[in-house]
Amino acid sequence: MTAPAAELAGVSLSLRGNPVLEDVSLRIEAHDYLAVLGPNGGGKTSLLKILLGLLSPDRGSVRILGRPARRAHGQVGYVPQHVRFDLAFPIRVMDVVLMGRLGAARFGRIGAQDRAAAEAVLERVEIQGLAQRPIGALSGGQLQRVLIARALAQRPKLLLLDEPTASLDERIGRSVWELFEELSEEMAVVVVSHDVGAISRYVRSVACLNRRLHAHPSKELTPEILEATYGGPVDLLAHGHPHRVLEPHEDS
Amino acid sequence: MLEALSLPFFQRVLLAGLLASVACGVIGTYVVAKRIASLSGGLSHAAFGGVGLGYLAGFPPIVGAAGFGLAAALIVGIAQRRFGSGLDTLISMVWAVGMALGIVFVALAPGYAPDLMSYLFGSLLFVPWEYVVAVAVLDAAILAAVLFFHRSFEAVCFDEEYAEVAGVRAEGLFLALLALAALAIVTLIRVVGVILAIALLTIPAAAARPWVETLRGMMGLAVAICAASMVGGLLLSYGLGESFEISIPPGPLVILLAAVLYLVSVGLRSVLERGARAAATAA
Ligand SMILES: Nc1ncnc2c1ncn2[C@@H]1O[C@H](COP(=O)(O)OP(=O)(O)OP(=O)(O)O)[C@@H](O)[C@H]1O
């Protein structure tokens, strides 16, 4: 049996004295397709950073692919919530995507297979035509797709996406959700999103995070659960979404 | 002025300057792209402490400069990762403490230091062959590191957090980059001096930026701009002395020329862009 993609037990984290996560336990299997939702400041990004080994919890244990998180670098793909770099940086899309290959490449040497892999992922997120564009000459949605391509270029076993669809238009946004579903056949996929509609349609399980984590393997997301998570009535559900926003699916 | 080219001392300083341009353009590109100019400025001033120690302890000041520069790179680099926001203060401390130590060491050293000023502002006269060879060796080391690790350095400059996630040892590479910056500064010390060295790491790369879309392109153009400033500044320093008996060390002249090239580059670019836009609206 293969190790789970991620296993957190009793994880607590505080940042500058503020409790951010409390007693979070979570198990992500190799082909899970999990959405994490919760209010702003609920700790979603912090949770991903713990999975990435960028933050260390104060208490609790973190195992990624059966290893300590920092030892899993290169195997965990990451699409950050915000652009962390300088858009004036002189670099082309292709070279940004190739950064995803650096972990696998020996001594940082990029070869022909790496380029082929990068071209394939650019095609997969439908921006093959932009490979030679400077990074500063992209629209917000195009940039978002470059970041997804960069993460996919890693050929990760666990893919973490922090609100990746925020600037993608409806048609593309939807196909990206389908892309994630397709990807979950190759890797575990975790998407942070506020898009309850898309979550209900595409993902296979949901975790609500507001400092504490409520996982819902039952695939049922009731207004009561959302209300408990967000600490108030959730407007998202008022727009004609069914109360049972997640359809049950066959057990895998 | 051009007769200078046949004088052995001038040939040495020119060669040292041209070789230093390679290190400057290449490492300066990372410095500008990663926005660590003030950090690098701290390194170059810290290096002066090593120059002073060399005088005091009787070893080549240039070796001391390399040692102090590398030590400062290590201290500031590790502090940057650990404390983040306090960095600004720390840089200015390293900056000033390095200079202060240098002055104290020189004062304690026996005898008079005739070429001390040359370490501060560069000189035409104090460049021995050994120094030219040392610069060539440093160049080779810097180029080898860059050829081998360019993509990893690029990733660390571009997005350190993601580089880490992708499996690059970001902290080690960042420290390595600072160490390379310290060595690049050493290549500049005899020709332009520690006080002005930082300008040659930043101005040529910044002047190159409007014309390129990749770090590699920026490196190549920055090397050319740096070399042009070197040649011009050195010839000017010699010519002013010969013809007008005005003695100005080469460092300031090289830097001023580089600044002029920067203004020309940025100005030309904006004129061309305005022209292109006008043509586009006319069409
Ligand atoms: N570097 C930091 N230092 C101190 N506190 C922080 C830091 N980063 C985040 N926090 C705090 O931790 C809490 C969780 O932040 P986090 O970014 O994980 O939330 P989130 O669920 O991703 O929110 P959002 O939906 O707005 O992206 C917030 O209260 C935030 O203020």
Ligand SMILES: [Mg+2]
């Ligand atoms: Mg967030």
